[in-house]
Amino acid sequence: MTRPASRRDDPSFITVPVPLGDRAYDILVGRGVVETAGSRIASLGARAAAIVTDEHVGPLYAAPLAGALEAQGLRASVITLPPGEATKSYANLEQVCDAVLAARIERGDLVVALGGGVIGDLAGFAAAVVRRGVRFVQVPTTLLSQVDSSVGGKTGINSRHGKNLVGAFHQPSLVLADTALLDTLPLREMRAGYAEVAKYGLIDDERFFAWCEANWQSIFAGGPERDEAVAQSCRAKAAVVVRDEHENGDRALLNLGHTFGHALERITRYDSARLVHGEGVAIGLCLAFRFSAALGLCPEKDAERVEAHLSAAGLPTRLSHVPGGCGTVDALLDAMAQDKKVKGGALTFILARGIGQSFIAPGIGADKVRSFLDSELEPSRS
Amino acid sequence: MTRPASRRDDPSFITVPVPLGDRAYDILVGRGVVETAGSRIASLGARAAAIVTDEHVGPLYAAPLAGALEAQGLRASVITLPPGEATKSYANLEQVCDAVLAARIERGDLVVALGGGVIGDLAGFAAAVVRRGVRFVQVPTTLLSQVDSSVGGKTGINSRHGKNLVGAFHQPSLVLADTALLDTLPLREMRAGYAEVAKYGLIDDERFFAWCEANWQSIFAGGPERDEAVAQSCRAKAAVVVRDEHENGDRALLNLGHTFGHALERITRYDSARLVHGEGVAIGLCLAFRFSAALGLCPEKDAERVEAHLSAAGLPTRLSHVPGGCGTVDALLDAMAQDKKVKGGALTFILARGIGQSFIAPGIGADKVRSFLDSELEPSRS
Numbered sequence: 037m038t039r040p041a042s043r044r045d046d047p048s049f050i051t052v053p054v055p056l057g058d059r060a061y062d063i064l065v066g067r068g069v070v071e072t073a074g075s076r077i078a079s080l081g082a083r084a085a086a087i088v089t090d091e092h093v094g095p096l097y098a099a100p101l102a103g104a105l106e107a108q109g110l111r112a113s114v115i116t117l118p119p120g121e122a123t124k125s126y127a128n129l130e131q132v133c134d135a136v137l138a139a140r141i142e143r144g145d146l147v148v149a150l151g152g153g154v155i156g157d158l159a160g161f162a163a164a165v166v167r168r169g170v171r172f173v174q175v176p177t178t179l180l181s182q183v184d185s186s187v188g189g190k191t192g193i194n195s196r197h198g199k200n201l202v203g204a205f206h207q208p209s210l211v212l213a214d215t216a217l218l219d220t221l222p223l224r225e226m227r228a229g230y231a232e233v234a235k236y237g238l239i240d241d242e243r244f245f246a247w248c249e250a251n252w253q254s255i256f257a258g259g260p261e262r263d264e265a266v267a268q269s270c271r272a273k274a275a276v277v278v279r280d281e282h283e284n285g286d287r288a289l290l291n292l293g294h295t296f297g298h299a300l301e302r303i304t305r306y307d308s309a310r311l312v313h314g315e316g317v318a319i320g321l322c323l324a325f326r327f328s329a330a331l332g333l334c335p336e337k338d339a340e341r342v343e344a345h346l347s348a349a350g351l352p353t354r355l356s357h358v359p360g361g362c363g364t365v366d367a368l369l370d371a372m373a374q375d376k377k378v379k380g381g382a383l384t385f386i387l388a389r390g391i392g393q394s395f396i397a398p399g400i401g402a403d404k405v406r407s408f409l410d411s412e413l414e415p416s417r418s
Numbered sequence: 419m420t421r422p423a424s425r426r427d428d429p430s431f432i433t434v435p436v437p438l439g440d441r442a443y444d445i446l447v448g449r450g451v452v453e454t455a456g457s458r459i460a461s462l463g464a465r466a467a468a469i470v471t472d473e474h475v476g477p478l479y480a481a482p483l484a485g486a487l488e489a490q491g492l493r494a495s496v497i498t499l500p501p502g503e504a505t506k507s508y509a510n511l512e513q514v515c516d517a518v519l520a521a522r523i524e525r526g527d528l529v530v531a532l533g534g535g536v537i538g539d540l541a542g543f544a545a546a547v548v549r550r551g552v553r554f555v556q557v558p559t560t561l562l563s564q565v566d567s568s569v570g571g572k573t574g575i576n577s578r579h580g581k582n583l584v585g586a587f588h589q590p591s592l593v594l595a596d597t598a599l600l601d602t603l604p605l606r607e608m609r610a611g612y613a614e615v616a617k618y619g620l621i622d623d624e625r626f627f628a629w630c631e632a633n634w635q636s637i638f639a640g641g642p643e644r645d646e647a648v649a650q651s652c653r654a655k656a657a658v659v660v661r662d663e664h665e666n667g668d669r670a671l672l673n674l675g676h677t678f679g680h681a682l683e684r685i686t687r688y689d690s691a692r693l694v695h696g697e698g699v700a701i702g703l704c705l706a707f708r709f710s711a712a713l714g715l716c717p718e719k720d721a722e723r724v725e726a727h728l729s730a731a732g733l734p735t736r737l738s739h740v741p742g743g744c745g746t747v748d749a750l751l752d753a754m755a756q757d758k759k760v761k762g763g764a765l766t767f768i769l770a771r772g773i774g775q776s777f778i779a780p781g782i783g784a785d786k787v788r789s790f791l792d793s794e795l796e797p798s799r800s
Contacts, residue, residue, distance in 0.1 A: 126508065126511070126512040126515075129508070130508040133508075133577060133583075133584050134577055134578060134579065137577055137579040137580075137583055138579065161547075164586070165543075165547070165574075165584050165585060165586055166583065166584060167583060167584075168572065168574065168585045168586055168587055168664075168665075169586070169587070169664075190550065192547075192550065195515060195516055195519055196516060197516065197519040197520065198519075201515075201519055201548065201549060202515050202547050202548060202549075203547060203550045204546070204547055204550055204551070204586065205550055205551070282550075282551075283550075
């Protein structure tokens, strides 16, 4: 927030538009984007902004951001929460809503989510419901949130019945994805976010997956390929969201790898020491391709290629990679049945006919899933 | 729910359509409508329904409604909450959301709000956020909820910063307003609901107000005029909601009487022993017309006519009618400034040029409000 004004129109920033009619917004991607946040957020026309952040990110970035907003004439306040998935609770929703109201955020004002996916989901949900909806801006600070949760308007908290079971579709008014913030991201979090990047190639863009295979080391190292990977991921997600904002159809494709992944997160009780979301997704992507191969839908070599790449990037790829184990087949099936993507009682999977050729497969019989998981849990596979 | 099927197409039911595009729905008004609820709700195509009700209404109607739904092949469950405004809390939102999830309500299933405005607002909000939105049906059991809160999609709970400050716009899929349920409604609640009926005439329909003056006793007694009054109120509200679903403009007209009314509710700490919402609105309507007259906008005789009619119907009409008093002018001004309809710091009132000629008046100076309230609090006016 101390750079000269000329940086504000830095041509190296990439703009990804999300054309959702009267809810359209831009995602700005690039090194140093957050330093231009003051004027960009001010240009949305609010009089006040409540910044929601956590105890990791807040001490680094909240005060400069608040200062930059105040320099633009906005009233700014900061709400700081504990880090971690447990923060997405009813109690913290109440705390954030009441703090936003105490900050006298009116209709037309803004909530700014400054942090990873937990902060974005919680602050976005609070913005969706305070005064029945105020605007919000996402400033995602992790790779995972930059390429996934900050785009598309899904917000929410966890219930004792499962993750993200209570929430709202509420689109942000602006997303600022500063790729320089990832320079200090722990490697494990970088890898976890990368699983979602690779996912976009696996869904419907074999070329992008091949590009990832060739460039993943530069993405991790912070070269210009990182900006392009984030931007392309946002473009891919935006394209799906524009087709199906409220997840009545195509948007389910984004759940490639997630039916298995969520089940693993549930079984490990969301204990990030054992498994973080992106790691569950990495294993889930490999399982989805191997399941597709087992069903005769997808060439074995494509499933092997998925595993080889994620493994090269340092991600887990098999059930046996879950520290502490992943329980029995029955436990896995039970955990999958609780996913909120269940409709009419039948399990829906995202399967693939090959890399970049995923499709929604509703009504997959439990017997087929069971025999696949049995084979995955055989010692010979691990 | 025991009537013969022929009753299901009873021509005496009045259908009020709410044409909101892909969120369009019907309001059915009439004596015995709730007895046809099973087949009507089943026709929405859900597999399960969670009925949310309170300890007053539940024992009378929840079991028959659940039975009627089960007879139509739906899985039905009942969630019962304490009655009263305090139920619209974060804690009860959590309770209802978790109970709806425990009842395995999936996307495509239904929440049914069976009760007055408190239940409708809370259950509707839970439906808006469980799985980021499931459908819901309103079965309003009070006059107030039949003519006001069940129509238009406003849902929410109260914050320590004020009423309805946390919520969502979420339209029901069907509203069943059974006017026979009002036969056993306490007179005070009937009167409170009637204040909102009269309001629709005052907003933009002088003929309806005159009809109310001529027919209010039949409305209270349960004649066919009651059905017509409920239906006409719903039509009037629906017309405004269709023009401005998210309250960016015209919908504010529905707040006629409410800026004053909400302030009185806040000052009496939502203590229903002292003042219920409709009583606050009745006083607020009289104040809005007298304020309009004091500003030279509206003939004195129209303000007198409003007061004469509401007084005849047994409603309070003056600040001095608030049991325990309404505090000082400063306290009233302060309470008004906290209303969520504040925008950009300025007070917005709904004023009138006469009966049926209300309009939105933004930016009313505090000095004018103060001198009007001073005159209202003079002993000679009480």
